[in-house]
Amino acid sequence: MVWRKNCLRKFLSRVRSFSHSQLKRRKSLLSRITEVIQKCDSKEGFYVGTLAENHQNQWPSEEDLPSWRSTMEAYYEKVLSAGMKLISLVALALNLDEDFFQKLGALNEPMAFLRLLHYPGDVDSSREGVYGASAHSDYGMLTLLLTDGVPGLQVCREKSKQPQVWEDVPSMSGAFIVNIGDMMERWTNCLFRSTMHRVMLTGEERYSVAFFVEPNKDCIVECLESCCSESCPPRYRFPPIRSSDYLEERFRLAATASAENHRINI
Ligand SMILES: O=C(O)CCC(=O)C(=O)O
Numbered sequence: 343m344v345w346r347k348n349c350l351r352k353f354l355s356r357v358r359s360f361s362h363s364q365l366k367r368r369k370s371l372l373s374r375i376t377e378v379i380q381k382c383d384s385k386e387g388f389y390v391g392t393l394a395e396n397h398q399n400q401w402p403s404e405e406d407l408p409s410w411r412s413t414m415e416a417y418y419e420k421v422l423s424a425g426m427k428l429i430s431l432v433a434l435a436l437n438l439d440e441d442f443f444q445k446l447g448a449l450n451e452p453m454a455f456l457r458l459l460h461y462p463g464d465v466d467s468s469r470e471g472v473y474g475a476s477a478h479s480d481y482g483m484l485t486l487l488l489t490d491g492v493p494g495l496q497v498c499r500e501k502s503k504q505p506q507v508w509e510d511v512p513s514m515s516g517a518f519i520v521n522i523g524d525m526m527e528r529w530t531n532c533l534f535r536s537t538m539h540r541v542m543l544t545g546e547e548r549y550s551v552a553f554f555v556e557p558n559k560d561c562i563v564e565c566l567e568s569c570c571s572e573s574c575p576p577r578y579r580f581p582p583i584r585s586s587d588y589l590e591e592r593f594r595l596a597a598t599a600s601a602e603n604h605r606i607n608i
Pocket of ligand 1: 487
């Protein structure tokens with residue numbers, strides 16, 4: 343998916359401006375944390391949740407970063423609308439109506455969120471287990487990822503095979519990288535596989551912006567009829583689940599794993 347390059351370049355410079363405004367505070371925090379934690383992801387992120395009326399987003403002040411909030415909100419709306427179009431294409435590819443996921447109620451109040459990411463260039467990546475972002479797949483329907491062109495992102499096409507083979511993802515100026523998420527994998531009974539990916543540290547500072555399209559919280563995610571047959575029955579490991587229950591469980595597991603790593607390495 344290709345957008346006007348200039349527009350995306352300008353947007354990334356606004357993302358950097360926030361990161362720089364936080365630099366002093368972050369540097370002292372990061373050096374304290376990396377003294378005690380050996381094995382961790384070194385990414386730093388600013389999250390923007392849904393823009394619905396009662397959202398709990400916290401923004402830098404207008405005085406510190408003029409028009410920053412409005413830039414992020416405009417980006418959020420535009421990328422959400424691009425994401426919805428992509429989801430219509432997924433529906434068509436599955437021989438469903440293009441508004442299938444809308445009719446299902448998956449997209450009337452999507453729990454989409456934006457993650458502005460910074461990977462520091464000065465983290466010692468020689469130790470085993472230190473990544474920009476360790477291997478994972480995204481949880482939702484799909485993710486639109488914008489990067490600043492600095493390498494580091496890798497994908498593993500055959501995620502269940504061992505040993506895993508990782509390929510660099512080349513960056514294309516003005517284009518988004520689109521990753522399928524785990525809920526889409528459940529819906530499609532693995533016809534659309536979620537993308538296992540990670541970010542390696544290269545010694546060069548890197549910025550990226552991930553936009554996660556997650557379905558409405560009450561939506562039930564279950565194998566679509568058009569994606570199963572006698573020869574391809576619904577996978578037993580994918581029973582129907584409410585979208586927000588699924589997300590909560592994944593966030594809980596991620597937090598537990600991260601706490602485990604910290605305990606082991608302190
Ligand atoms: O920074 C990137 O290129 C990937 C980000 C990512 O994988 C994530 O936020 O889940």
